[in-house]
Amino acid sequence: MKIIVLKFGGTSVGTTDRIKKVAKIIAKYKKKYNVIVLSSAMSGVTNNLINLSKKISKNFSDSEYDVLVSSGEQMSCALISGELINKGFNARSWMSWQIPINTEGKYKFSRINKINKNQIVNYLKKGGIPIITGFQGINNKNRITTIGRGGTDASAIMFAKFFNAEKCIIYTDVDGVYSTDPNKLKTAKKIKVISYEEMLEMASLGAKVMQPHSIQDARLNRVDIEVRSSFTDNEGTLITKRKNIINNKIITGISNTMNDAKVTLLGVRDKPGIAASIFKPLSENFINVDMVVQNISANGKETDLTFTIKSDDLSKTKRIILQNKKINFRDLIFDKNVSKVSIIGVGMVTTPGVTYRMFQSLARQKINIQVISTSEIKISVLIDKKNVRKAISSLHKEFQLNK
Amino acid sequence: MKIIVLKFGGTSVGTTDRIKKVAKIIAKYKKKYNVIVLSSAMSGVTNNLINLSKKISKNFSDSEYDVLVSSGEQMSCALISGELINKGFNARSWMSWQIPINTEGKYKFSRINKINKNQIVNYLKKGGIPIITGFQGINNKNRITTIGRGGTDASAIMFAKFFNAEKCIIYTDVDGVYSTDPNKLKTAKKIKVISYEEMLEMASLGAKVMQPHSIQDARLNRVDIEVRSSFTDNEGTLITKRKNIINNKIITGISNTMNDAKVTLLGVRDKPGIAASIFKPLSENFINVDMVVQNISANGKETDLTFTIKSDDLSKTKRIILQNKKINFRDLIFDKNVSKVSIIGVGMVTTPGVTYRMFQSLARQKINIQVISTSEIKISVLIDKKNVRKAISSLHKEFQLNK
Numbered sequence: 001m002k003i004i005v006l007k008f009g010g011t012s013v014g015t016t017d018r019i020k021k022v023a024k025i026i027a028k029y030k031k032k033y034n035v036i037v038l039s040s041a042m043s044g045v046t047n048n049l050i051n052l053s054k055k056i057s058k059n060f061s062d063s064e065y066d067v068l069v070s071s072g073e074q075m076s077c078a079l080i081s082g083e084l085i086n087k088g089f090n091a092r093s094w095m096s097w098q099i100p101i102n103t104e105g106k107y108k109f110s111r112i113n114k115i116n117k118n119q120i121v122n123y124l125k126k127g128g129i130p131i132i133t134g135f136q137g138i139n140n141k142n143r144i145t146t147i148g149r150g151g152t153d154a155s156a157i158m159f160a161k162f163f164n165a166e167k168c169i170i171y172t173d174v175d176g177v178y179s180t181d182p183n184k185l186k187t188a189k190k191i192k193v194i195s196y197e198e199m200l201e202m203a204s205l206g207a208k209v210m211q212p213h214s215i216q217d218a219r220l221n222r223v224d225i226e227v228r229s230s231f232t233d234n235e236g237t238l239i240t241k242r243k244n245i246i247n248n249k250i251i252t253g254i255s256n257t258m259n260d261a262k263v264t265l266l267g268v269r270d271k272p273g274i275a276a277s278i279f280k281p282l283s284e285n286f287i288n289v290d291m292v293v294q295n296i297s298a299n300g301k302e303t304d305l306t307f308t309i310k311s312d313d314l315s316k317t318k319r320i321i322l323q324n325k326k327i328n329f330r331d332l333i334f335d336k337n338v339s340k341v342s343i344i345g346v347g348m349v350t351t352p353g354v355t356y357r358m359f360q361s362l363a364r365q366k367i368n369i370q371v372i373s374t375s376e377i378k379i380s381v382l383i384d385k386k387n388v389r390k391a392i393s394s395l396h397k398e399f400q401l402n403k
Numbered sequence: 404m405k406i407i408v409l410k411f412g413g414t415s416v417g418t419t420d421r422i423k424k425v426a427k428i429i430a431k432y433k434k435k436y437n438v439i440v441l442s443s444a445m446s447g448v449t450n451n452l453i454n455l456s457k458k459i460s461k462n463f464s465d466s467e468y469d470v471l472v473s474s475g476e477q478m479s480c481a482l483i484s485g486e487l488i489n490k491g492f493n494a495r496s497w498m499s500w501q502i503p504i505n506t507e508g509k510y511k512f513s514r515i516n517k518i519n520k521n522q523i524v525n526y527l528k529k530g531g532i533p534i535i536t537g538f539q540g541i542n543n544k545n546r547i548t549t550i551g552r553g554g555t556d557a558s559a560i561m562f563a564k565f566f567n568a569e570k571c572i573i574y575t576d577v578d579g580v581y582s583t584d585p586n587k588l589k590t591a592k593k594i595k596v597i598s599y600e601e602m603l604e605m606a607s608l609g610a611k612v613m614q615p616h617s618i619q620d621a622r623l624n625r626v627d628i629e630v631r632s633s634f635t636d637n638e639g640t641l642i643t644k645r646k647n648i649i650n651n652k653i654i655t656g657i658s659n660t661m662n663d664a665k666v667t668l669l670g671v672r673d674k675p676g677i678a679a680s681i682f683k684p685l686s687e688n689f690i691n692v693d694m695v696v697q698n699i700s701a702n703g704k705e706t707d708l709t710f711t712i713k714s715d716d717l718s719k720t721k722r723i724i725l726q727n728k729k730i731n732f733r734d735l736i737f738d739k740n741v742s743k744v745s746i747i748g749v750g751m752v753t754t755p756g757v758t759y760r761m762f763q764s765l766a767r768q769k770i771n772i773q774v775i776s777t778s779e780i781k782i783s784v785l786i787d788k789k790n791v792r793k794a795i796s797s798l799h800k801e802f803q804l805n806k
Contacts, residue, residue, distance in 0.1 A: 016458035052482060055419035061488040067496045068481035071474040078471035079455060085464040093470050097500055098545055142501055 003124070003165040004033040007134065007156035010043035011173040012230035013076045022230060023083040025171065026129060030089070034124045036163060038134040038156040039080055041072025062107035066136070066146045070096075073133035073152075081131045091129040094120070096137045096144070101155070103137035103145045110145035112137055112155065115162040132159070153214035161221040168218070168225050169236075170210065175229035176237035177202060177209050179401040180254040180392050187402040191252060192235075195242040198252045201344040201378045215239065242346055250354060251345035251399035254392050260290070261311045262338045262370065262382065265321070267330025270303040277326040278305065285320060287313045291340065291373045291382055302330075306371060308382060311336050338370065339388045342380040343395055355379055361398040365390050406527070406568040407436040410537065410559035413446035414576040415633035416479045425633060426486040428574065429532060433492070437527045439566060441537040441559040442483055444475025465510035469539070469549045473499075476536035476555075484534045494532040497523070499540045499547070504558070506540035506548045513548035515540055515558065518565040535562070556617035564624040571621070571628050572639075573613065578632035579640035580605060580612050582804040583657040583795050590805040594655060595638075598645040601655045604747045604781045618642065645749055653757060654748035654802035657795050663693070664714040665741045665773065665785060668724070670733025673706040680729040681708065688723060690716045694743065694776045694785055705733075709774060711785060714739055741773065742791045745783040746798055758782055764801040768793050 006026060013019050022039075029035045040046075049069045053060040077093035084091035099119060103110035120130050134152025139145045147154055153170060160168035175190065177199065182188040194202070196219035203212045209227050218225050218239065228236025268274060279289055290308045297303035309317055314334060321332060348354040358379055362369060367390065371382035383391055396402060409429060416422050425442075432438045443449075452472045456463040480496035487494035502522060506513035523533050537555025542548045550557055556573055563571035578593065580602065585591040597605070599622035606615045612630050621628050621642065631639025671677060682692055693711045700706035712720055717737060724735060751757040761782055765772060770793065774785035786794055799805055 016455060019459065049478065052419060052478070053485060056422065056482055056486050057489040059489065061485045064481040064485040064488065064496060067498070068478055068485070071477040071481075074474040074477070075452065075455070075471055078467040078474075079459055082456060082464045082467040082471070083459050085467065086460040086462065093467060095470070095500075095547070097498075144498070 001034050002032075003036060003163045004029055005036045005038065005156050005160040005163070005165045005168040007038045007152055007168065007170045008040065008080075008230060009152065009170070009172045010040045010046070012171045013039055013041075013080065014043040016079065018230070019076070019079050019083055022080060022171070023087060025230060026080075026084065027087065027089065030129060033166070035129050036120065036124070036159050036165070037080065037129065037131045038152055038159060039073060039076045039131060040134050040152040041069075042076050042079075045072040045075065063143060066107050066144050070133065070136040070144050070146055073135055077131045077133050084129060084131070089129055090127050091131060092123075094130045094132045096133050097142070099132070101132075101137035101158075103139050103147065105145075107145055108148065110137060110139065110147050112147060112158040115158060117162060120163075148213075153210055154217055157214060157217045157221060157223050157225070160223040165223070168223050170225055170227045171230040172209065172227060173229060173231060174209055174227070175232055175234045176227055177239075177253070179252070180396055181256070184256075184389055185392050185396055187396060189402055190234075191237050193238045193240060193245050194252055195245055195346050196239060197242065197377055198344050198346055199239045201342065201375075202253050202255050209237075210239075245346070249345065249400070250347040250351045251343045251395075251401065252347070253344050254395050254399075254401065255342050255344065256388050256392060257340045258385070258388075259311045260308045260338055260340050260382070261314045262306060262308050262335040263314075263317060263321075264304060264306045264333040264335075265327075265329040265331075266304050266333065267302045268305050269328040270297045270301055274303075274327065275305065278321070278324070279307075281320050281324055282309075282317060285316060287317055287320070291371045291380065293371045308338070308340065308371065337385045338382050339385045340380050340382050341388060341391050341395070342378050343399065344378045345399075346377050348379070349376055357398055358395065361394045362391055365394050367391050367394075404437050405435075406439060406566045407432055408439045408441065408559050408563040408566070408568045408571040410441045410555055410571065410573045411443065411483075411633060412555065412573070412575045413443045413449070415574045416442055416444075416483065417446040419482065421633070422479070422482050422486055425483060425574070426490060428633060429483075429487065430490065430492065433532060436569070438532050439523070439527070439562050439568070440483065440532065440534045441555055441562060442476060442479045442534060443537050443555040444472075445479050445482075448475040448478065466546060469510050469547050473536065473539040473547050473549055476538055480534045480536050487532060487534070492532055493530050494534060495526075497533045497535045499536050500545070502535070504535075504540035506542050506550065508548075510548055511551065513540060513542065513550050515550060515561045518561060520565060523566075551616075556613055557620055560617060560620045560624060560626050560628070563626040568626070571626050573628055573630045574633040575612065575630060576632060576634060577612055577630075578635055578637045579630055580642075580656070582655070583799055584659070587659075587792055588795050588799055590799060592805055593637075594640050596641045596643060596648050597655055598648055598749050599642060600645065600780055601747050601749055602642045604745065604778075605656050605658050612640075613642075648749070652748065652803070653750040653754045654746045654798075654804065655750070656747050657798050657802075657804065658745050658747065659791055659795060660743045661788070661791075662714045663711045663741055663743050663785070664717045665709060665711050665738040666717075666720060666724075667707060667709045667736040667738075668730075668732040668734075669707050669736065670705045671708050672731040673700045673704055677730065678708065681724070681727070682710075684723050684727055685712075685720060688719060690720055690723070694774045694783065696774045711741070711743065711774065740788045741785050742788045743783050743785050744791060744794050744798070745781050746802065747781045748802075749780050751782070752779055760801055761798065764797045765794055768797050770794050770797075 102114040134155040505517040
């Protein structure tokens with residue numbers, strides 16, 4: 001019998017009623033599969049625990065933080081198992097130290113490096129349904145570690161990898177990945193199949209379905225993921241290898257950001273290495289520079305440099321640039337009223353004219369493009385925030401995503 | 404350096420402010436001792452977890468119940484350790500599976516049978532303060548077990564035993580054991596030293612400081628216990644061996660019950676084995692009969708039988724007696740307006756006239772004694788509930804407990 005891994009997020013197990021629904025979902029899969037379940041803490045629980053640690057100290061011990069917050073999954077797994085047992089199933093909770101799930105790296109940011117399969121394999125053979133604490137493991141000192149927030153996705157993907165599962169199904173509170181944000185465009189369509197690479201671009205650009213590093217884990221380990229909702233019976237979105245996708249669309253989705261800021265240095269003395277002089281101190285302060293454009297200097301002496309950062313980093317960026325004695329410039333301009341709109345699709349690699357069609361579509365709407373950046377499967381443009389909905393709508397129609 | 408075991412109950416760690424106070428208490432002992440700490444869950448947490456299990460099912464799985472509720476101590480131990488680390492101490496939380504603490508018996512009602520000392524001994528040698536989850540352990544299947552409510556006292560006593568600790572200090576929200584309930588009598592005095600046996604009588608008769616089975620554990624393992632409050636700096640009550648006590652009082656304390664009921668069968672046909680016929684079905688239904696008195700039958704044919712039970716068992720008892728076809732009686736009378744008042748003291752063994760003084764003191768207050776029972780260190784009388792305060796006050800004065 002094939003193995004399937006089911007992961008339930010915090011909202012999916014947020015109340016005892018939700019947990020009863022989750023048990024029904026598990027029971028359904030049990031008819032066809034050997035089921036391995038990974039669960040997050042009930043929604044709110046982890047945040048409450050974190051708040052307690054903050055009340056003790058802003059510099060609460062990392063190792064004790066992991067002991068503290070990992071208790072949330074112990075609760076939810078016991079409750080799910082209890083409900084399944086109540087319904088007559090052979091189920092039990094498995095703590096990470098009982099399996100064990102081994103991790104390496106620092107507390108709060110560990111990574112799973114080994115899952116000892118023996119006990120779980122035996123338990124599955126006996127028809128058992130293991131309900132396993134996500135988001136955690138133990139290190140080589142036999143101490144509890146956590147693998148960062150949203151880490152239960154990563155736990156589930158590692159179980160799918162180690163147990164060679166047919167699929168890893170991520171149950172959450174959204175019913176899949178959409179061609180664009182349904183809150184911004186009513187005609188947004190759910191994507192049936194998407195490649196890891198496209199999903200990575202979608203995720204890092206604003207689709208909040210899964211953390212990018214979990215998608216990256218899935219990609220590296222070749223684990224097929226289905227993202228779906230535990231609140232509906234609708235089919236979700238399958239995230240898989242490119243070659244599994246027979247996709248007749250050039251573009252898979254459109255995403256946008258709302259928390260970018262544009263920084264422009266006017267009249268920068270143009271000499272070799274000037275860009276490095278500007279960006280090095282930003283990098284050292286963990287400020288991520290995204291899009292960059294440098295105008296060609298007319299006289300060979302001065303140039304204008306524009307780049308984007310997260311809005312949160314704006315005041316820090318301003319201070320660093322003004323304190324930077326290695327650079328000269330005439331003026332410094334900031335703009336928070338910008339948004340990066342991106343079209344994403346593996347299809348664009350083999351289709352010429354995509355860039356042109358994107359620009360033409362925006363031009364027709366009289367939307368000015370401020371900065372452009374491209375990758376193999378993505379084209380991003382920075383535009384005025386007020387034009388975001390218009391841009392998305394126009395691009396959605398241009399690339400026939402509503403069909 | 405000698406070892407001391409500190410136990411903190413739920414109210415002592417009920418908030419992060421209380422946990423900071425607990426850390427200060429621990430720090431104080433650390434100057435003189437190797438300190439081992441056992442903690443309960445924050446007050447309210449265990450009840451919340453139990454309520455969640457009840458929402459899932461009234462017959463929630465025992466093994467998963469233990470997984471669920473034991474998460475509370477994981478939380479509190481992480482928070483205490485975090486605070487101590489923050490204050491510069493070498494502290495860490497120890498889960499029962501990390502030590503491990505081995506238990507035997509059923510889920511929910513296990514008993515600690517072994518504590519593996521090695522790791523804790525090494526940790527103490529390095530100056531560490533272990534903060535250990537109370538109320539739980541692991542069984543021979545490597546699964547989490549709990550040892551019943553109030554079980555952290557039992558955990559602490561077992562650590563004191565296995566580590567040969569000088570003392571086990573139980574921090575709670577009352578500051579010791581009193582000569583009688585201070586809510587009933589303002590002149591009640593805190594008892595400085597009390598024997599296990601007296602404390603057992605005090606506990607089972609209504610003093611809610613410690614569970615009787617924990618005191619019994621301490622007695623069997625010859626562990627000295629100090630009960631004191633984490634809310635004040637007042638000295639507490641030492642519970643120890645009889646021979647450690649140089650006590651010039653005949654009576655140590657007075658306790659009373661408020662949930663007893665008196666049952667009287669009038670005109671019972673007096674034949675051999677009649678008492679057994681009455682009490683056997685009660686015992687089979689787990690109804691605990693406490694005081695018993697049988698009048699001498701005048702004519703040798705009929706007698707009146709009176710006994711006490713817990714009020715909660717009253718309707719059940721009534722049903723069982725009425726359905727009992729082996730017995731004949733004229734009438735059945737119930738009285739819930741009774742209370743058992745007891746004087747307790749190891750001193751009474753060697754002091755004649757205690758019973759007389761007790762009866763005389765009550766007689767002076769015109770308090771009628773309905774039933775009497777005695778043990779080596781206790782005399783109990785059943786009286787009308789309305790006379791309880793008067794009786795306690797009179798006996799307190801008679802045996803000079805307010806001095």
